[in-house]
Each structure stands twice: as C-alpha cells, then as structure tokens.
Amino acid sequence: MGAVAGLLLGAGLLCVWWSFWPRREPTPSAWGNRTRDLLVHAGMAGVSPGAFAGASVGIALAVLVVGLALTATPPIAVCFAVMAGLAPSAYVRSKARRRRTELRTLWPDVVDDLASGVRAGLSLPEALIALAERGPEQLRGEFAMFARDYRASGRFVESIDLLKARLADPVADRLVEALRITREVGGTDLGRLLRTLSQFLRDDLRARGELEARQSWTVNGARLAAAAPWLVLAMLATRSTTIQAYNSPAGVLVLLVGAAASVLAYQVMMRLGRLPEDVRVLR
Numbered sequence: 186m187g188a189v190a191g192l193l194l195g196a197g198l199l200c201v202w203w204s205f206w207p208r209r210e211p212t213p214s215a216w217g218n219r220t221r222d223l224l225v226h227a228g229m230a231g232v233s234p235g236a237f238a239g240a241s242v243g244i245a246l247a248v249l250v251v252g253l254a255l256t257a258t259p260p261i262a263v264c265f266a267v268m269a270g271l272a273p274s275a276y277v278r279s280k281a282r283r284r285r286t287e288l289r290t291l292w293p294d295v296v297d298d299l300a301s302g303v304r305a306g307l308s309l310p311e312a313l314i315a316l317a318e319r320g321p322e323q324l325r326g327e328f329a330m331f332a333r334d335y336r337a338s339g340r341f342v343e344s345i346d347l348l349k350a351r352l353a354d355p356v357a358d359r360l361v362e363a364l365r366i367t368r369e370v371g372g373t374d375l376g377r378l379l380r381t382l383s384q385f386l387r388d389d390l391r392a393r394g395e396l397e398a399r400q401s402w403t404v405n406g407a408r409l410a411a412a413a414p415w416l417v418l419a420m421l422a423t424r425s426t427t428i429q430a431y432n433s434p435a436g437v438l439v440l441l442v443g444a445a446a447s448v449l450a451y452q453v454m455m456r457l458g459r460l461p462e463d464v465r466v467l468r
Contacts, residue, residue: 226284291321349361
C-alpha cells in the first residue's frame with residue numbers, strides 16, 4: 186500500500202512539475218502552409234499535408250510494382266511511378282485553380298452584400314451572418330460556420346480568424362483584417378473601403394479574364410507537348426524490343442535526358458503563360 190501511495194505521489198509531483206513547462210506548438214513549414222492552402226482551395230480541408238504526401242508516395246509505389254510486373258524494365262517503371270506520384274499534386278493544383286477562379290468571380294458580390302448590410306445599419310457580426318443566407322451559394326457554408334462559431338463563443342475576433350483559416354484566400358485575408366481593425370479601433374470609412382475593394386476586384390477580374398483567354402493556348406500547348414512523348418513511350422513499352430532497349434545504360438540515359446527536357450520545357454512554358462497570383466501576406 187505504501188508503494189502505491191508513493192507512486193501516486195511521485196506521479197502527482199511529476200504532473201505539477203510538467204505544468205510549469207508549457208508545450209509549444211510546432212511551427213508549420215512553408216511547404217506545409219502551401220500544401221494546406223492548396224487542399225483548402227481544392228475542397229479537401231479534412232486532408233492533412235502529411236496524409237496527402239503519404240498517399241502520393243503510396244500511389245507511386247503501387248504504380249512502380251505494377252510497372253515492374255508488366256514491363257520487367259525498372260527504368261520505365263520508375264519513370265511512370267514518378268509521374269504517378271506527382272499526379273495527385275497536379276490534380277489538387279488544378280482543382281484549387283478552378284475553385285480559386287470561381288471564388289475570384291464571387292468576392293465582388295460578397296463585398297457588395299457586406300457593404301449593403303453595413304449601410305443598412307447591421308453590426309459587423311450580423312452582416313457576416315446574413316451572408317450565410319443571401320450571399321453567394323458557394324460560400325454560404327463558410328459563413329454559416331462563422332455564424333455557428335460566433336453564436337457559440339460570442340468572440341468576434343476568434344470567429345473571423347477561423348473563417349479566414351477556412352477560406353485561405355488572399356481576398357478573404359484583406360477583408361477580414363479590414364473588419365478586424367474596424368471592430369477594434371472603430372471608423373466611419375468602412376462602407377467606402379468596401380466599395381473601393383469591390384471596384385478593385387471587378388477591375389482585376391476583367392483584366393485577368395482577358396489575359397487568360399489570350400494565354401490559354403500556351404498552357405494547353407505546354408501540357409500536350411510534355412505528355413505526348415510519354416504517351417508514345419507507354420504504347421511502345423508493350424513491345425519486347427523496346428523493353429530490351431531501355432534496359433541498357435544508353436536507354437536509361439535517354440529516359441533521364443527526356444525526363445529532364447520534358448520538365449524543363451513544361452516549367453518554362455508554364456512560367457511564360459502564368460499570371461501573377463495573389464499571395465497571402467496577411468495569413
């Protein structure tokens with residue numbers, strides 16, 4: 186009995202000593218922040234960056250095993266395994282790009298609705314909660330979650346911080362920070378600020394739409410040029426003579442040079458056709 190009491194006393198003293206050393210939350214890396222933003226934009230907020238990386242590695246290993254079983258040629262199997270491992274990232278980026286483009290067309294209406302609510306005499310929390318019912322349909326879920334958080338806690342700043350994290354959008358960051366400053370220090374120019382922001386967003390959307398329409402052929406051409414050689418290689422890999430050729434050192438060198446040329450050409454073409462994106466400086 187005395188030994189049990191001593192163990193309990195020691196465990197209690199250890200807990201008391203441990204409480205004086207607060208646990209520090211790990212600082213997310215730049216890669217983790219970028220991947221998390223991509224997943225949020227793609228509508229996959231429930232997937233963590235680590236799980237996403239693990240899934241990509243698992244897909245690459247599965248394709249590697251299947252490629253070795255079908256072709257018995259390690260260089261060809263490795264090439265297609267690398268492409269399969271990068272495919273989830275390409276899919277998420279494409280989906281995030283489409284959703285970002287869609288949100289870009291919705292933010293002017295959001296700002297206009299918010300300015301109308303403020304001009305009608307609603308408080309900032311009430312104006313944001315009203316967007317869950319009369320805002321753009323694609324964003325009503327996020328504002329409904331803000332309404333739930335605010336009603337549960339009554340803390341406006343914490344609720345809009347959660348809203349900003351869920352949206353993970355540069356425009357949302359600017360809007361949230363403007364509302365935060367207005368809430369904390371007050372001001373009578375919020376309506377004018379929102380109208381200016383709405384006009385700026387519409388002008389940016391109009392100019393970006395014209396540029397994207399003119400440069401779309403560049404992006405599509407880059408993708409076709411990068412994929413065509415590997416589609417031909419996949420069809421040739423069904424022939425035994427091709428398999429034997431790529432099993433040699435010269436065949437491996439050809440694959441390495443071709444992969445490097447494809448990646449370099451694709452990156453150059455995409456950089457030439459890429460428009461500048463907003464960066465989350467107010468994360």
